[in-house]
Amino acid sequence: MKSLVLKGGVLFIILLSFRIEAQQVYKEKFAHTFSIVARDKSTGEMAVGVQSHWFSVGSIVSWGQSGVGVVATQSFVNPAYGPNGLTLMSEGKSAKEALDLLVAKDEGKDFRQVAFLDVKGNTAAFTGEKCIVSAHHIIGDNYAVQANMMLNDKVVPAMAKAFEEHKDLPLADRVVKVLIAAQEAGGDIRGKQSAALVVVNAKPAKNSWEDKKVNLRVDDHATPLVELQRLLQVHKAYEYMNKGDLAVEAGDMELALAAYGAAEQLFPENLEMKYWKAIALANNKRLDEALPILKQIFDKDENWRELTKRLPKSGLLTVSKTQLDQILAL
Template identity: 65%
Template structure:
């Protein structure tokens, strides 16, 4: 292990000197493995990454709804992200867009970049001075790429895993790809950070709708495991959000279904239990709700105080007597 760490330290120094000679910012150093991919059924596009580098998602991953996704890594030139998306936004296909940027980049020998556009076209580039094991592979609607890997089995394992899981939602599918990369050997330096972005198939002028999923693990001993956990939390809160919308529409049966689904995913989450109980109470099933409220209040009495704040907002439709039966 000490020999590997010394090797990486020396390698970083050597490549930093060479990179400076090529006019490259030596601090933009994010060796990694990544995937860009598109779901042929939904049109969603995604980029996911893992690296032994702090906050890799802040540099490597880029995406724009209805346009495409980009992974820019190795000695990172972040400009490939916004500039690549801008070109693809003009209708320029992924291959041509990437070629244009590579041709004007004096540091291209150190770059590893992948583009995917909204029609599923993919293009990738691995510079000749990327640290081995370095490779990229493309298939229908996806590209996988990696550099500074422990061995040359990582990229083929990623491609195989993506092809073998067509029935999974895109986000879960590409997390599996990251897991396969790690199981095959992963980054020779180890693990530190990971990120996942999913964008929709249609352009939008609403910035808050730009990304359907935007998850980052900036520093962790097991970043892919944590990314998978966060994705599950994200899915649970999608149900919570749909439950909130159902409450707004006074559809308590749907709210109960959505909150209940979320609670099953995270049975120890008090908030999910609370809103399920609220939906039960609003559906005329107060007696079922009472023991749930009681258990919640035992763990955190602030939720009891919350009960009194809901009726003025129309979120709890109970009489004063019924509210007393819950809180006293």
Template identity: 60%
Template sequence: MLRKLLPFFAALLLFGRPAAQAQSIYSATDPLAHTFSIVARDPKTGEMAVAVQSHWFSVGTSVSWGEAGVGVVATQSFTNKSFGLRGLALLKSGKSAQQALDELLAADEAREVRQVAILDNQGRVATHTGKKCVDMAGHQQGAQFSVQANMMLNATVWGAMAKAYEANAALPLAERVLAALDAAQAAGGDIRGRQSAALLVVRGTTTEGPWADRLVDLRVDDADRPLVELRRLLKLHRAYDHMNAGDLAVEKNDMPTAIQEYQAAEKMFPQNLEMKYWHAITLANKQQVPAALALLKPIFRQEPNWRVLTERLPKVGLLTVSPAELKQILALK
């Protein structure tokens, strides 16, 4: 029913135009991502982030866009998804955030129902809140960040976001932008409620491995408390950062660092058996079988399939213990 009404709703918003004319301006396939979001850059690391929550399914697939070494874009309200890729392309061509935004809006007849924020790799921000965005709507810019919101319960939301972001300067960028989203929700948030959220953090400069340039890329597409779930996922992401650091330390034969990193990960998620398991396998491969046995025993008790997996590892070189040591491991009760 909502989709059927979109052309008429668009007509009402777009200066009283007839519905048939409004259809050419607003596409019924575009998402109604009325929401609050933040774009920001960490001046110390150069990292750039865009984070969002909305009462709309899978908001991260519509609102948040970013590219390492280029910038980030949040496009919302009556969302023009093309603003994401086109905005980044304009930044990549050498345009400033404001120049990119001006060019996007100049070509868009529906600019007054759009809300857009662009941040470039120098920390310059440009923001637009159309006159026909649903109240309460507004934005606020600060040093290398912008917060923006529409269809909010009240007009304090974006101010609360800015205040929270500025008050948490000591946090890593990902945690800092989440603090802004939490503040928005606490101030009233989306008048319709909440459903999905997303967080994207990209490097300030590109590397030879583009797959590593997205430092954090997390989405909660449908949840009762999406920000709570997004924080849980970010914590899990940080734990696996420790696991990866431990693996790198093993490659360098730096066992004290490896153990420290593995333990840090396990402390964050003590219920995660896989973290403990690969820690144990690493210890076994480094001739620390007694320590490995101590970790593996409760794992095998809780989930017998890990024992079955252990039998398969020597064949592919992932477990390099002697036959006698393997027998000892598999005999754990």
């Protein structure tokens, strides 16, 4: 009984605070935009992607929590849909139940456009009557796409089509394809400025800092989706670097080198990726392979040579004094 009373109290507080915040509709951020909430049926990962002609759209539109769901709140944005929607879904409400509860209490609902997706893949979306045309949404299997203030009525159907056509891609890449399709179909009538991508896992994160699998924002850019796609590529490269480091710790140099190699292919101009690969080789008695890589790095930037001098003291470079001198003499 105490549990039911507590949950009821929490719900009352959420809805009361939501109604107060909703009364500020004309003071809220004017983030008209297009977005997608989606789930990968094979991995259970959930994502929200967005682009807008508004500064830092990712700071107010896109919300997600591992093991719970994702939210996109746009048009005249009421940011409370994000945290309050996630709280309701974490308590067992479906996407539709959570969205319906919040919309019912929102005095500015006619100006809102919102989409929820829960951990089971249930989706719900709402487009207020006063959202600026072209404005509508489509709910599909494990996804919802929505847009307002678009150049034309082709944008949202193009998003749905792109999501359906790219089932072979990882969820993050699939979402980016959807956003690109929206832009190519006409996009925001005002143009473009910022974009964001959030991916969360199917199961709750053990630690709060592990909650977002992908969390990328382009706050102000002439071509935000081009930049978002580049950042996703860099993100993948660093994921491979992390896998390589873990393999080194486990003593599996072949796996480590394969991971480092994959990282370099994704981000070939990055000196740091080459550098730590070379250090790993040197630490594992493969100095002959490390030397040409280090020479290439030192020739481009002398600071890496200076950094190398400092590594032995921290235990990050375990070669002999003779070998260290050989490296520094490159």
